[in-house]
Amino acid sequence: MVQDPVCKMILEKDEAKATVEYNGEMYYFCSLHCKEEFVKDTEKYISKKQKRPESSGC
Numbered sequence: 001m002v003q004d005p006v007c008k009m010i011l012e013k014d015e016a017k018a019t020v021e022y023n024g025e026m027y028y029f030c031s032l033h034c035k036e037e038f039v040k041d042t043e044k045y046i047s048k049k050q051k052r053p054e055s056s057g058c
């Protein structure tokens with residue numbers, strides 16, 4: 001199971017209508033529309049989820 005980062009829908013990899021590889025990560029989308037949104041504004045969709053472990057200083 002994977003999550004569409006644009007609409008937050010959970011889907012099976014097999015069901016994904018589109019995929020994008022970005023920074024070595026695969027992203028799966030429920031539709032081409034979601035993929036286009038992601039490509040237009042990639043940072044917006046991934047920056048929330050991904051934190052850099054090395055900068056979690058204490």
Ligand SMILES: [Zn+2]
Pocket residue numbers: 004006007008009029030031034
């Ligand atoms: Zn979607």
